[in-house]
Ligand SMILES: Nc1ncnc2c1ncn2[C@@H]1O[C@H](COP(=O)(O)OP(=O)(O)O)[C@@H](O)[C@H]1O
């Protein structure tokens with residue numbers, strides 16, 4: 001930690017000119033914030049946490065401290081109780097100022113161990129909260145899925161209403177040989193909160209990860225995700241949706257790295273921006289020299305619903321191997337005119353046609369989320385945002 | 397009684413190119429009319445102008461059961477009872493056919509219970525159950541798309557049906573099925589306009605009247621014998637009989653369009 005603090009102190013705060021900040025303004029409330037020690041009082045359960053009935057265990061993390069955790073099927077530990085070398089951490093301390101801050105200031109965290117061969121049906125639910133006004137918190141979550149084990153994990157991000165605060169989580173998911181993990185993250189922070197999450201997924205041989213990312217909250221919310229397909233025959237699917245309103249910035253940075261042989265990946269991400277909000281997607285598919293038989297796809301579709309809103313979509317490929325099947329598609333634009341015309345030609349008024357189109361646009365993602373149970377509140381929230389916006393007569 | 401559709405002096409241009417050229421047409425309730433015309437003669441444009449698609453400069457008149465529709469928005473025309481079956485139905489990911497046609501029926505003033513009952517009945521009748529709960533037109537064969545269009549029509553029960561090339565892209569069995577479906581939908585409450593450039597669908601159905609459309613106008617109308625003339629001598633025969641010269645723009649057309657000049661099913 002002391003070494004990490006040194007790295008943190010030495011690293012310059014970004015100026016905004018870095019590649020990382022090319023599409024968004026750098027404006028993190030860093031200097032105004034202080035790390036918190038004692039967790040504040042948690043916010044009551046909302047529609048998302050409430051939607052999950054059967055779980056294999058639960059944890060409540062508030063301001064970076066694990067306040068509660070229990071499971072009858074998984075081994076749950078707090079990070080303070082385990083030796084640091086047992087931890088998998090693929091985020092280098094000097095990855096950036098925030099990663100260094102995490103390494104320096106994270107004082108607690110959750111370690112989930114799914115024992116070899118265990119098949120855990122119900123999801124483990126992590127309620128990840130930031131509540132102390134003006135605080136910076138550094139929650140840490142590590143999940144290790146043993147050989148041939150199966151598990152699912154949900155993380156719901158929430159924060160105290162109206163409070164400006166910073167949350168810098170790290171989430172590490174490690175899959176052993178033949179392991180199977182379904183992971184769903186639902187970022188529903190208050191619009192005053194800021195978050196930068198570093199998430200790493202490392203897959204062993206024949207492991208399968210299905211990852212879902214839903215982004216609704218935050219003033220500025222970034223996900224820095226890297227999926228490392230290291231084991232031969234491993235596969236990872238990442239599906240996600242985001243919907244920006246007001247002045248939100250929803251920012252997705254993904255790197256999918258194929259290193260093992262015969263690995264496959266699929267990224268399917270859809271978003272909408274309205275009002276003055278903006279979104280960023282940069283997705284790098286990197287295929288290493290020895291990764292023969294790789295199959296990889298990446299799709300990012302964006303609906304721009306207001307003149308003042310903006311979506312950036314930047315798919316990227318780095319292919320060092322010949323024997324690959326690879327495809328990517330990206331689009332940014334208003335709702336499709338032809339589709340609206342078709343829907344209206346059957347008698348639907350324009351607002352109804354637009355609603356149906358938006359619903360359908362996101363339904364494709366919702367249907368593919370890795371863990372069921374939250375489809376309805378997600379669809380409702382997306383729909384609510386669009387309808388509220390539509391009734392202000394602001395559709396582009 | 398008003399005709400289902402009455403079109404007079406209809407002109408339409410897009411990007412200052414005149415496509416419809418003073419078109420007159422009348423389809424009474426209870427009748428099925430066919431419009432036959434070569435590729436590029438303006439058949440789809442006619443359908444879209446009547447449906448109300450944006451982007452055309454339009455003049456003239458089109459009465460739907462006596463009501464002028466050319467100034468109305470697309471959805472209002474549909475609710476008044478005009479329905480086009482698209483030559484290329486649009487794929488709409490994530491919107492289920494069932495939900496869509498239900499919303500459309502409710503927008504037409506059909507009660508929710510009645511809408512559901514119609515959907516179940518017509519889905520069975522036109523064999524669309526397999527894709528009723530899938531995305532609109534997504535991943536469907538040509539024939540399935542056309543069946544989906546006819547199914548929607550059967551649920552929404554328009555006063556005037558515009559069927560744009562409902563027979564194209566189908567194998568011969570599918571063409572026969574579609575023809576039978578169109579005949580089956582025939583009703584005293586509806587007029588039907590069947591648009592095609594092949595005469596083969598007319599082997600399986602009997603339109604009350606056949607119109608030939610060339611260069612944005614109806615140049616001739618008749619009955620069965622007109623279809624026979626087209627089947628024997630192509631549009632060239634009609635052109636020669638009426639003393640129509642080929643338009644100068646013909647040279648601009650792609651070669652592939654010439655091959656479909658003859659209405660034969662090759
Ligand atoms: N959007 C458009 N812009 C310019 N020209 C068009 C457009 N749509 C159709 N046309 C032209 O209008 C003519 C008639 O087209 P269309 O109505 O599709 O004919 P048909 O359905 O009889 O094959 C063609 O020459 C076509 O190229």
Ligand SMILES: [Mg+2]
Pocket residue numbers: 439440441483561
């Ligand atoms: Mg056409």
